[in-house]
Amino acid sequence: MTVPKNHPRYESLMRRERLAEMVGRGLVTPTGLVSQGRGEAFDYMMGERTLPASLEAERAAAAHLLLAENPVVCVNGNAAALDAPNLIELAKLTGSKIEVNIFHRTEERMSLLIDYLESLGAENVLGREPDARIPGLGSDRALCTREGIFSSDAILVPIEDGDRAEALVAMGKTVISIDLNPLSRTSRVATVPISDEISRATANMIGFAREMRGDEGAARSAIESYSAERSRQSVVGEIIGFLSRYV
Amino acid sequence: MTVPKNHPRYESLMRRERLAEMVGRGLVTPTGLVSQGRGEAFDYMMGERTLPASLEAERAAAAHLLLAENPVVCVNGNAAALDAPNLIELAKLTGSKIEVNIFHRTEERMSLLIDYLESLGAENVLGREPDARIPGLGSDRALCTREGIFSSDAILVPIEDGDRAEALVAMGKTVISIDLNPLSRTSRVATVPISDEISRATANMIGFAREMRGDEGAARSAIESYSAERSRQSVVGEIIGFLSRYV
Numbered sequence: 001m002t003v004p005k006n007h008p009r010y011e012s013l014m015r016r017e018r019l020a021e022m023v024g025r026g027l028v029t030p031t032g033l034v035s036q037g038r039g040e041a042f043d044y045m046m047g048e049r050t051l052p053a054s055l056e057a058e059r060a061a062a063a064h065l066l067l068a069e070n071p072v073v074c075v076n077g078n079a080a081a082l083d084a085p086n087l088i089e090l091a092k093l094t095g096s097k098i099e100v101n102i103f104h105r106t107e108e109r110m111s112l113l114i115d116y117l118e119s120l121g122a123e124n125v126l127g128r129e130p131d132a133r134i135p136g137l138g139s140d141r142a143l144c145t146r147e148g149i150f151s152s153d154a155i156l157v158p159i160e161d162g163d164r165a166e167a168l169v170a171m172g173k174t175v176i177s178i179d180l181n182p183l184s185r186t187s188r189v190a191t192v193p194i195s196d197e198i199s200r201a202t203a204n205m206i207g208f209a210r211e212m213r214g215d216e217g218a219a220r221s222a223i224e225s226y227s228a229e230r231s232r233q234s235v236v237g238e239i240i241g242f243l244s245r246y247v
Numbered sequence: 248m249t250v251p252k253n254h255p256r257y258e259s260l261m262r263r264e265r266l267a268e269m270v271g272r273g274l275v276t277p278t279g280l281v282s283q284g285r286g287e288a289f290d291y292m293m294g295e296r297t298l299p300a301s302l303e304a305e306r307a308a309a310a311h312l313l314l315a316e317n318p319v320v321c322v323n324g325n326a327a328a329l330d331a332p333n334l335i336e337l338a339k340l341t342g343s344k345i346e347v348n349i350f351h352r353t354e355e356r357m358s359l360l361i362d363y364l365e366s367l368g369a370e371n372v373l374g375r376e377p378d379a380r381i382p383g384l385g386s387d388r389a390l391c392t393r394e395g396i397f398s399s400d401a402i403l404v405p406i407e408d409g410d411r412a413e414a415l416v417a418m419g420k421t422v423i424s425i426d427l428n429p430l431s432r433t434s435r436v437a438t439v440p441i442s443d444e445i446s447r448a449t450a451n452m453i454g455f456a457r458e459m460r461g462d463e464g465a466a467r468s469a470i471e472s473y474s475a476e477r478s479r480q481s482v483v484g485e486i487i488g489f490l491s492r493y494v
Contacts (some may be wrong), residue, residue, distance in 0.1 A: 013278070016277075016278040016281045017278065019277075019281070020277035020278050020281075023277050023314030024277075029267070029310065030266075030267035030270050030271075030277060030280055031263045031264065031267050031280070032265070032279045033277055033278070033281045033284065034263045034267075034281070034370075035284060035286065036281050036284055037281035037282060037283055037284020037285040037286070037287065037288070038285070038287050038291075039284070039288075040281065040284065040285050040288075041284070041286075041287075041289060041428065042284045042287075042288060073471075074411050116460070151304070162448035181288065183490075183493055184494075199481070201331070214469050225317040228407035229350045233493070235492050236490050236493045236494050237494055239490055240490050241493060242488050243430075243483050243486055243490070244487060245485050246429075246430055246479075246480070246483045247480050247484055
Protein backbone atom coordinates (compact mmCIF):
# COMPACT_ATOMS: atom_id res chain seq x y z
CA MET A 1 0.00 0.00 0.00
CA THR A 2 1.50 3.30 -1.07
CA VAL A 3 0.21 6.67 -0.02
CA PRO A 4 1.12 9.44 -2.48
CA LYS A 5 3.52 11.89 -0.77
CA ASN A 6 1.49 14.87 -1.95
CA HIS A 7 -1.65 13.57 -0.24
CA PRO A 8 -2.83 16.28 2.19
CA ARG A 9 -3.16 13.78 5.03
CA TYR A 10 0.13 12.01 4.32
CA GLU A 11 1.40 11.91 7.91
CA SER A 12 -1.87 10.76 9.36
CA LEU A 13 -2.13 8.07 6.68
CA MET A 14 1.43 6.94 7.39
CA ARG A 15 0.59 6.51 11.10
CA ARG A 16 -2.31 4.34 10.00
CA GLU A 17 0.01 2.25 7.86
CA ARG A 18 2.32 1.79 10.85
CA LEU A 19 -0.51 0.60 13.07
CA ALA A 20 -1.79 -1.65 10.30
CA GLU A 21 1.67 -3.21 10.10
CA MET A 22 1.56 -3.79 13.87
CA VAL A 23 -1.75 -5.60 13.41
CA GLY A 24 0.07 -7.88 10.98
CA ARG A 25 2.71 -8.54 13.64
CA GLY A 26 0.02 -9.35 16.21
CA LEU A 27 0.74 -6.47 18.61
CA VAL A 28 -2.34 -4.44 17.80
CA THR A 29 -5.87 -5.77 17.39
CA PRO A 30 -7.89 -4.72 14.34
CA THR A 31 -10.32 -2.91 16.62
CA GLY A 32 -7.38 -0.92 17.99
CA LEU A 33 -7.25 0.71 14.57
CA VAL A 34 -10.81 1.96 15.01
CA SER A 35 -9.85 3.53 18.34
CA GLN A 36 -6.97 5.23 16.56
CA GLY A 37 -9.39 6.67 14.01
CA ARG A 38 -11.62 8.06 16.74
CA GLY A 39 -8.62 9.77 18.26
CA GLU A 40 -7.51 11.15 14.90
CA ALA A 41 -10.84 12.93 14.49
CA PHE A 42 -10.36 14.82 17.75
CA ASP A 43 -6.71 15.54 17.01
CA TYR A 44 -7.78 17.03 13.70
CA MET A 45 -10.25 19.34 15.47
CA MET A 46 -7.53 20.42 17.88
CA GLY A 47 -5.30 21.40 14.97
CA GLU A 48 -2.98 18.39 15.49
CA ARG A 49 -1.01 20.22 18.15
CA THR A 50 -0.71 20.32 21.94
CA LEU A 51 -3.22 22.80 23.32
CA PRO A 52 -2.14 25.09 26.20
CA ALA A 53 -4.53 23.30 28.59
CA SER A 54 -3.08 19.92 27.60
CA LEU A 55 0.44 21.16 28.24
CA GLU A 56 -0.58 22.13 31.77
CA ALA A 57 -2.10 18.67 32.25
CA GLU A 58 1.13 17.06 31.01
CA ARG A 59 3.08 19.09 33.59
CA ALA A 60 0.75 18.02 36.40
CA ALA A 61 0.91 14.41 35.18
CA ALA A 62 4.72 14.37 35.24
CA ALA A 63 4.62 15.84 38.75
CA HIS A 64 2.23 13.12 39.94
CA LEU A 65 4.47 10.35 38.62
CA LEU A 66 7.55 11.96 40.24
CA LEU A 67 5.89 12.31 43.65
CA ALA A 68 4.16 8.92 43.76
CA GLU A 69 5.35 6.05 45.93
CA ASN A 70 4.63 3.37 43.36
CA PRO A 71 3.91 4.92 39.96
CA VAL A 72 3.01 2.64 37.06
CA VAL A 73 2.97 3.25 33.32
CA CYS A 74 0.34 1.03 31.78
CA VAL A 75 0.90 -0.07 28.17
CA ASN A 76 -1.56 -1.65 25.74
CA GLY A 77 -1.20 -2.59 22.06
CA ASN A 78 -1.86 0.84 20.58
CA ALA A 79 0.38 2.59 23.11
CA ALA A 80 3.24 0.19 22.44
CA ALA A 81 2.87 0.44 18.67
CA LEU A 82 2.65 4.21 18.61
CA ASP A 83 4.97 5.29 21.37
CA ALA A 84 7.04 2.58 23.09
CA PRO A 85 10.37 4.51 23.23
CA ASN A 86 8.86 7.57 24.95
CA LEU A 87 6.84 5.48 27.39
CA ILE A 88 9.97 3.56 28.38
CA GLU A 89 11.98 6.75 28.84
CA LEU A 90 9.20 8.39 30.84
CA ALA A 91 9.01 5.36 33.13
CA LYS A 92 12.79 5.42 33.71
CA LEU A 93 12.85 9.16 34.43
CA THR A 94 9.99 8.99 36.92
CA GLY A 95 10.91 5.66 38.53
CA SER A 96 7.70 4.08 37.26
CA LYS A 97 7.16 0.39 36.67
CA ILE A 98 5.79 -0.66 33.30
CA GLU A 99 2.88 -3.09 33.16
CA VAL A 100 1.30 -4.41 30.00
CA ASN A 101 -2.46 -4.57 30.23
CA ILE A 102 -4.70 -5.19 27.26
CA PHE A 103 -8.41 -5.17 26.59
CA HIS A 104 -8.43 -8.30 24.41
CA ARG A 105 -6.07 -10.45 26.48
CA THR A 106 -4.35 -13.48 25.03
CA GLU A 107 -1.15 -14.90 26.50
CA GLU A 108 0.44 -14.74 23.06
CA ARG A 109 -0.22 -11.04 22.61
CA MET A 110 0.94 -10.33 26.19
CA SER A 111 4.24 -12.03 25.38
CA LEU A 112 4.61 -10.25 22.06
CA LEU A 113 4.08 -6.88 23.71
CA ILE A 114 6.39 -7.53 26.67
CA ASP A 115 9.10 -8.89 24.35
CA TYR A 116 8.69 -5.86 22.11
CA LEU A 117 9.08 -3.41 25.01
CA GLU A 118 12.07 -5.31 26.40
CA SER A 119 13.71 -5.32 22.95
CA LEU A 120 13.55 -1.53 23.14
CA GLY A 121 15.24 -1.39 26.54
CA ALA A 122 12.39 -1.68 29.04
CA GLU A 123 13.32 -3.66 32.16
CA ASN A 124 11.19 -5.97 34.30
CA VAL A 125 8.00 -5.37 32.38
CA LEU A 126 5.06 -6.65 34.43
CA GLY A 127 1.87 -8.31 33.31
CA ARG A 128 2.80 -11.81 32.18
CA GLU A 129 1.88 -13.41 35.48
CA PRO A 130 -1.10 -11.60 36.96
CA ASP A 131 -1.77 -12.31 40.65
CA ALA A 132 -4.45 -9.73 41.43
CA ARG A 133 -7.71 -8.35 40.06
CA ILE A 134 -9.04 -4.81 39.65
CA PRO A 135 -12.31 -4.86 41.64
CA GLY A 136 -15.51 -4.27 39.68
CA LEU A 137 -14.31 -5.47 36.29
CA GLY A 138 -15.49 -8.64 34.64
CA SER A 139 -13.41 -11.24 32.82
CA ASP A 140 -9.77 -10.93 31.83
CA ARG A 141 -9.80 -7.17 31.83
CA ALA A 142 -9.49 -7.24 35.63
CA LEU A 143 -6.20 -9.16 35.62
CA CYS A 144 -3.14 -7.28 36.86
CA THR A 145 -0.13 -7.72 39.11
CA ARG A 146 -0.08 -6.98 42.83
CA GLU A 147 3.38 -5.45 42.50
CA GLY A 148 2.33 -3.10 39.70
CA ILE A 149 -1.15 -1.83 38.83
CA PHE A 150 -2.86 -3.25 41.93
CA SER A 151 -0.69 -1.46 44.49
CA SER A 152 0.13 1.63 42.41
CA ASP A 153 -0.80 5.03 43.80
CA ALA A 154 -0.39 6.90 40.49
CA ILE A 155 -0.98 5.28 37.13
CA LEU A 156 -0.62 6.49 33.56
CA VAL A 157 -3.20 4.88 31.27
CA PRO A 158 -2.75 5.88 27.63
CA ILE A 159 -5.72 5.13 25.34
CA GLU A 160 -7.72 3.45 28.10
CA ASP A 161 -11.20 1.99 28.12
CA GLY A 162 -13.74 3.89 30.25
CA ASP A 163 -14.63 0.90 32.45
CA ARG A 164 -11.05 0.33 33.50
CA ALA A 165 -10.37 4.02 34.06
CA GLU A 166 -13.41 4.19 36.34
CA ALA A 167 -12.42 1.07 38.23
CA LEU A 168 -8.91 2.43 38.83
CA VAL A 169 -10.29 5.74 40.07
CA ALA A 170 -12.63 3.81 42.38
CA MET A 171 -9.55 2.13 43.88
CA GLY A 172 -8.41 5.58 45.00
CA LYS A 173 -5.53 5.91 42.55
CA THR A 174 -4.34 9.06 40.83
CA VAL A 175 -5.29 8.19 37.26
CA ILE A 176 -3.57 10.04 34.39
CA SER A 177 -5.22 9.35 31.06
CA ILE A 178 -4.05 10.13 27.54
CA ASP A 179 -7.16 10.20 25.38
CA LEU A 180 -7.72 12.59 22.48
CA ASN A 181 -11.46 12.64 23.15
CA PRO A 182 -12.03 15.13 25.98
CA LEU A 183 -15.63 13.94 26.35
CA SER A 184 -14.90 10.24 26.81
CA ARG A 185 -15.70 8.53 30.07
CA THR A 186 -11.99 7.99 30.59
CA SER A 187 -11.31 11.74 30.24
CA ARG A 188 -14.24 12.60 32.48
CA VAL A 189 -13.25 10.34 35.37
CA ALA A 190 -9.44 10.69 35.27
CA THR A 191 -7.61 12.70 37.92
CA VAL A 192 -5.48 14.21 35.14
CA PRO A 193 -7.05 13.78 31.68
CA ILE A 194 -4.62 14.63 28.88
CA SER A 195 -6.24 15.28 25.50
CA ASP A 196 -3.27 15.08 23.20
CA GLU A 197 -1.70 12.71 20.72
CA ILE A 198 0.27 10.12 22.72
CA SER A 199 3.75 10.85 21.35
CA ARG A 200 3.39 14.59 21.76
CA ALA A 201 2.02 14.08 25.30
CA THR A 202 4.83 11.80 26.47
CA ALA A 203 7.53 13.97 24.86
CA ASN A 204 6.24 16.92 26.87
CA MET A 205 5.95 14.84 30.04
CA ILE A 206 9.56 13.70 29.62
CA GLY A 207 10.65 17.34 29.38
CA PHE A 208 8.68 18.27 32.51
CA ALA A 209 9.96 15.23 34.43
CA ARG A 210 13.56 16.25 33.67
CA GLU A 211 12.83 19.80 34.75
CA MET A 212 11.06 18.93 38.02
CA ARG A 213 13.14 15.93 39.10
CA GLY A 214 14.56 16.62 42.55
CA ASP A 215 12.46 19.77 42.92
CA GLU A 216 9.53 18.63 45.05
CA GLY A 217 8.23 22.19 45.42
CA ALA A 218 7.91 22.64 41.65
CA ALA A 219 6.14 19.31 41.34
CA ARG A 220 3.71 20.11 44.17
CA SER A 221 2.91 23.48 42.68
CA ALA A 222 2.30 21.96 39.20
CA ILE A 223 -0.27 19.68 40.80
CA GLU A 224 -1.90 22.40 42.93
CA SER A 225 -2.31 24.89 40.08
CA TYR A 226 -3.93 22.29 37.83
CA SER A 227 -7.69 21.75 37.55
CA ALA A 228 -8.98 18.80 35.53
CA GLU A 229 -12.37 20.40 35.03
CA ARG A 230 -10.97 23.72 33.83
CA SER A 231 -8.49 21.96 31.57
CA ARG A 232 -11.11 19.74 29.97
CA GLN A 233 -13.44 22.68 29.39
CA SER A 234 -10.65 24.64 27.77
CA VAL A 235 -9.97 21.77 25.36
CA VAL A 236 -13.66 21.49 24.44
CA GLY A 237 -13.72 25.27 23.96
CA GLU A 238 -10.79 25.05 21.51
CA ILE A 239 -12.62 22.38 19.48
CA ILE A 240 -15.73 24.55 19.38
CA GLY A 241 -13.53 27.43 18.18
CA PHE A 242 -12.14 25.25 15.40
CA LEU A 243 -15.61 24.14 14.27
CA SER A 244 -16.98 27.68 14.45
CA ARG A 245 -14.69 28.71 11.61
CA TYR A 246 -16.77 26.45 9.36
CA VAL A 247 -20.14 27.96 10.21
CA MET B 248 -13.07 -11.31 21.30
CA THR B 249 -16.10 -10.73 23.46
CA VAL B 250 -17.52 -7.37 24.32
CA PRO B 251 -19.55 -7.38 27.53
CA LYS B 252 -23.22 -6.68 26.73
CA ASN B 253 -23.45 -4.06 29.46
CA HIS B 254 -20.61 -2.02 27.97
CA PRO B 255 -21.98 1.47 27.28
CA ARG B 256 -20.59 1.46 23.73
CA TYR B 257 -21.72 -2.10 22.96
CA GLU B 258 -23.26 -1.33 19.55
CA SER B 259 -20.38 0.74 18.36
CA LEU B 260 -17.95 -1.94 19.52
CA MET B 261 -19.95 -4.62 17.74
CA ARG B 262 -19.75 -2.64 14.47
CA ARG B 263 -15.99 -2.59 14.98
CA GLU B 264 -15.94 -6.34 15.46
CA ARG B 265 -17.90 -6.77 12.25
CA LEU B 266 -15.46 -4.64 10.27
CA ALA B 267 -12.52 -6.42 11.90
CA GLU B 268 -14.02 -9.73 10.75
CA MET B 269 -14.25 -8.32 7.21
CA VAL B 270 -10.55 -7.46 7.39
CA GLY B 271 -9.96 -11.13 8.14
CA ARG B 272 -11.97 -12.06 5.05
CA GLY B 273 -9.94 -9.64 2.92
CA LEU B 274 -12.78 -7.29 2.00
CA VAL B 275 -11.69 -4.39 4.19
CA THR B 276 -8.14 -3.08 4.58
CA PRO B 277 -6.78 -2.50 8.09
CA THR B 278 -6.59 1.22 7.37
CA GLY B 279 -10.30 1.11 6.52
CA LEU B 280 -10.84 0.49 10.24
CA VAL B 281 -9.12 3.76 11.05
CA SER B 282 -11.46 5.59 8.67
CA GLN B 283 -14.36 3.94 10.48
CA GLY B 284 -13.05 5.26 13.78
CA ARG B 285 -12.82 8.79 12.44
CA GLY B 286 -16.41 8.56 11.33
CA GLU B 287 -17.52 7.16 14.69
CA ALA B 288 -16.16 10.23 16.47
CA PHE B 289 -18.34 12.53 14.37
CA ASP B 290 -21.36 10.25 14.68
CA TYR B 291 -20.94 10.35 18.45
CA MET B 292 -20.95 14.17 18.40
CA MET B 293 -24.11 14.15 16.28
CA GLY B 294 -25.84 11.97 18.86
CA GLU B 295 -25.71 8.86 16.62
CA ARG B 296 -28.84 9.90 14.77
CA THR B 297 -29.82 11.48 11.46
CA LEU B 298 -29.83 15.25 11.82
CA PRO B 299 -32.65 17.24 10.15
CA ALA B 300 -30.16 18.78 7.69
CA SER B 301 -28.86 15.34 6.76
CA LEU B 302 -32.38 14.08 6.12
CA GLU B 303 -32.90 16.94 3.66
CA ALA B 304 -29.62 16.03 1.97
CA GLU B 305 -30.73 12.39 1.73
CA ARG B 306 -33.96 13.50 0.06
CA ALA B 307 -32.06 15.65 -2.49
CA ALA B 308 -29.61 12.79 -3.07
CA ALA B 309 -32.38 10.31 -3.82
CA ALA B 310 -33.91 12.85 -6.21
CA HIS B 311 -30.60 13.29 -8.06
CA LEU B 312 -30.21 9.55 -8.55
CA LEU B 313 -33.82 9.24 -9.79
CA LEU B 314 -33.47 12.08 -12.32
CA ALA B 315 -30.00 11.20 -13.61
CA GLU B 316 -29.41 9.65 -17.05
CA ASN B 317 -26.65 7.33 -15.87
CA PRO B 318 -26.50 7.21 -12.08
CA VAL B 319 -23.82 5.11 -10.40
CA VAL B 320 -23.50 3.81 -6.85
CA CYS B 321 -19.82 3.50 -6.04
CA VAL B 322 -18.85 0.82 -3.48
CA ASN B 323 -15.55 0.38 -1.63
CA GLY B 324 -14.54 -2.08 1.08
CA ASN B 325 -16.00 -0.25 4.06
CA ALA B 326 -19.25 0.51 2.23
CA ALA B 327 -19.67 -3.14 1.21
CA ALA B 328 -18.87 -4.43 4.70
CA LEU B 329 -21.17 -2.02 6.48
CA ASP B 330 -24.07 -1.63 4.14
CA ALA B 331 -24.15 -3.87 1.05
CA PRO B 332 -27.88 -4.80 1.20
CA ASN B 333 -29.08 -1.18 1.36
CA LEU B 334 -26.69 -0.03 -1.38
CA ILE B 335 -27.92 -2.79 -3.66
CA GLU B 336 -31.56 -1.96 -2.98
CA LEU B 337 -30.97 1.75 -3.49
CA ALA B 338 -29.27 1.06 -6.83
CA LYS B 339 -32.18 -1.10 -7.98
CA LEU B 340 -34.80 1.46 -6.94
CA THR B 341 -33.05 4.34 -8.68
CA GLY B 342 -31.86 2.45 -11.75
CA SER B 343 -28.23 3.01 -10.77
CA LYS B 344 -25.32 0.85 -11.84
CA ILE B 345 -23.01 -0.41 -9.11
CA GLU B 346 -19.26 -0.05 -9.56
CA VAL B 347 -16.65 -1.25 -7.10
CA ASN B 348 -13.82 1.24 -6.71
CA ILE B 349 -11.22 0.95 -3.97
CA PHE B 350 -8.36 3.10 -2.69
CA HIS B 351 -5.91 0.22 -2.21
CA ARG B 352 -6.63 -1.68 -5.41
CA THR B 353 -5.67 -5.30 -5.84
CA GLU B 354 -7.35 -7.61 -8.34
CA GLU B 355 -7.98 -10.09 -5.55
CA ARG B 356 -9.83 -7.62 -3.37
CA MET B 357 -11.80 -6.33 -6.37
CA SER B 358 -12.97 -9.88 -7.05
CA LEU B 359 -13.80 -10.54 -3.41
CA LEU B 360 -15.93 -7.40 -3.23
CA ILE B 361 -17.73 -7.97 -6.53
CA ASP B 362 -18.41 -11.61 -5.61
CA TYR B 363 -19.68 -10.53 -2.20
CA LEU B 364 -22.09 -7.98 -3.72
CA GLU B 365 -23.30 -10.46 -6.32
CA SER B 366 -23.85 -13.08 -3.63
CA LEU B 367 -26.27 -10.59 -2.04
CA GLY B 368 -28.22 -10.09 -5.27
CA ALA B 369 -26.40 -7.28 -7.06
CA GLU B 370 -26.37 -7.66 -10.84
CA ASN B 371 -23.70 -6.71 -13.37
CA VAL B 372 -21.41 -5.13 -10.84
CA LEU B 373 -18.80 -3.06 -12.68
CA GLY B 374 -15.13 -2.49 -11.88
CA ARG B 375 -13.35 -5.73 -12.61
CA GLU B 376 -12.22 -4.63 -16.06
CA PRO B 377 -11.47 -0.91 -15.99
CA ASP B 378 -11.21 0.75 -19.42
CA ALA B 379 -11.07 4.43 -18.44
CA ARG B 380 -9.33 6.78 -16.03
CA ILE B 381 -10.58 9.62 -13.85
CA PRO B 382 -8.51 12.62 -15.01
CA GLY B 383 -6.17 14.20 -12.46
CA LEU B 384 -5.65 11.16 -10.25
CA GLY B 385 -2.39 9.24 -10.02
CA SER B 386 -1.90 5.48 -10.00
CA ASP B 387 -4.59 2.85 -9.65
CA ARG B 388 -7.02 5.15 -7.93
CA ALA B 389 -7.92 6.61 -11.33
CA LEU B 390 -9.09 3.30 -12.79
CA CYS B 391 -12.79 3.00 -13.59
CA THR B 392 -15.13 1.78 -16.29
CA ARG B 393 -16.33 3.88 -19.22
CA GLU B 394 -19.81 2.40 -18.86
CA GLY B 395 -20.05 3.26 -15.16
CA ILE B 396 -18.17 5.91 -13.22
CA PHE B 397 -16.56 7.56 -16.24
CA SER B 398 -19.79 8.37 -18.07
CA SER B 399 -22.02 8.80 -15.01
CA ASP B 400 -23.82 12.09 -14.52
CA ALA B 401 -24.73 11.48 -10.86
CA ILE B 402 -22.63 9.35 -8.57
CA LEU B 403 -23.02 8.24 -4.95
CA VAL B 404 -19.66 7.91 -3.21
CA PRO B 405 -19.96 6.60 0.34
CA ILE B 406 -16.86 7.03 2.54
CA GLU B 407 -14.81 8.58 -0.25
CA ASP B 408 -11.28 9.97 -0.30
CA GLY B 409 -11.05 13.75 -0.85
CA ASP B 410 -8.86 13.51 -3.95
CA ARG B 411 -11.31 11.29 -5.78
CA ALA B 412 -14.32 13.33 -4.73
CA GLU B 413 -12.63 16.47 -6.08
CA ALA B 414 -11.66 14.78 -9.34
CA LEU B 415 -15.25 13.56 -9.88
CA VAL B 416 -16.63 17.05 -9.22
CA ALA B 417 -14.06 18.44 -11.67
CA MET B 418 -15.51 16.06 -14.32
CA GLY B 419 -18.80 17.93 -13.93
CA LYS B 420 -20.68 15.15 -12.18
CA THR B 421 -23.29 15.51 -9.47
CA VAL B 422 -21.37 13.99 -6.57
CA ILE B 423 -23.31 12.70 -3.55
CA SER B 424 -21.02 11.86 -0.64
CA ILE B 425 -21.75 9.98 2.57
CA ASP B 426 -19.10 11.09 5.05
CA LEU B 427 -19.71 11.60 8.76
CA ASN B 428 -17.10 14.38 8.89
CA PRO B 429 -18.85 17.54 7.64
CA LEU B 430 -15.49 19.35 7.43
CA SER B 431 -13.70 16.82 5.22
CA ARG B 432 -12.59 17.77 1.74
CA THR B 433 -15.07 15.25 0.39
CA SER B 434 -17.95 16.93 2.26
CA ARG B 435 -16.79 20.38 1.22
CA VAL B 436 -16.58 19.66 -2.52
CA ALA B 437 -19.58 17.33 -2.96
CA THR B 438 -22.73 18.55 -4.70
CA VAL B 439 -24.77 16.83 -1.98
CA PRO B 440 -22.69 16.03 1.14
CA ILE B 441 -24.50 13.70 3.53
CA SER B 442 -23.10 13.62 7.08
CA ASP B 443 -24.76 10.53 8.44
CA GLU B 444 -23.91 6.94 9.26
CA ILE B 445 -24.02 4.99 5.98
CA SER B 446 -26.82 2.54 6.88
CA ARG B 447 -29.05 5.24 8.28
CA ALA B 448 -28.37 7.40 5.21
CA THR B 449 -29.16 4.71 2.65
CA ALA B 450 -32.25 3.55 4.55
CA ASN B 451 -33.61 7.09 4.36
CA MET B 452 -32.63 7.43 0.69
CA ILE B 453 -34.47 4.20 -0.09
CA GLY B 454 -37.59 5.61 1.56
CA PHE B 455 -37.34 8.86 -0.39
CA ALA B 456 -36.64 7.05 -3.67
CA ARG B 457 -39.81 4.96 -3.20
CA GLU B 458 -41.80 8.09 -2.40
CA MET B 459 -40.56 10.19 -5.35
CA ARG B 460 -40.30 7.49 -8.00
CA GLY B 461 -42.42 8.55 -10.97
CA ASP B 462 -43.02 12.01 -9.49
CA GLU B 463 -40.51 14.18 -11.34
CA GLY B 464 -41.94 17.36 -9.81
CA ALA B 465 -41.32 16.16 -6.26
CA ALA B 466 -37.77 15.15 -7.17
CA ARG B 467 -37.03 18.50 -8.84
CA SER B 468 -38.36 20.41 -5.86
CA ALA B 469 -36.27 18.32 -3.40
CA ILE B 470 -33.20 19.34 -5.39
CA GLU B 471 -34.17 22.99 -5.69
CA SER B 472 -34.96 23.51 -2.03
CA TYR B 473 -31.66 21.95 -0.93
CA SER B 474 -28.49 23.96 -0.26
CA ALA B 475 -25.25 22.09 0.41
CA GLU B 476 -23.70 25.06 2.18
CA ARG B 477 -26.68 25.62 4.46
CA SER B 478 -26.94 21.91 5.20
CA ARG B 479 -23.27 21.54 6.07
CA GLN B 480 -23.37 24.59 8.32
CA SER B 481 -26.38 23.23 10.12
CA VAL B 482 -24.56 19.95 10.80
CA VAL B 483 -21.50 21.77 12.14
CA GLY B 484 -23.82 23.89 14.28
CA GLU B 485 -25.38 20.75 15.79
CA ILE B 486 -21.94 19.39 16.69
CA ILE B 487 -21.04 22.70 18.33
CA GLY B 488 -24.30 22.48 20.28
CA PHE B 489 -23.41 18.98 21.47
CA LEU B 490 -19.93 20.06 22.60
CA SER B 491 -21.26 23.18 24.29
CA ARG B 492 -23.09 21.04 26.81
CA TYR B 493 -19.67 20.00 28.14
CA VAL B 494 -18.32 23.51 28.68
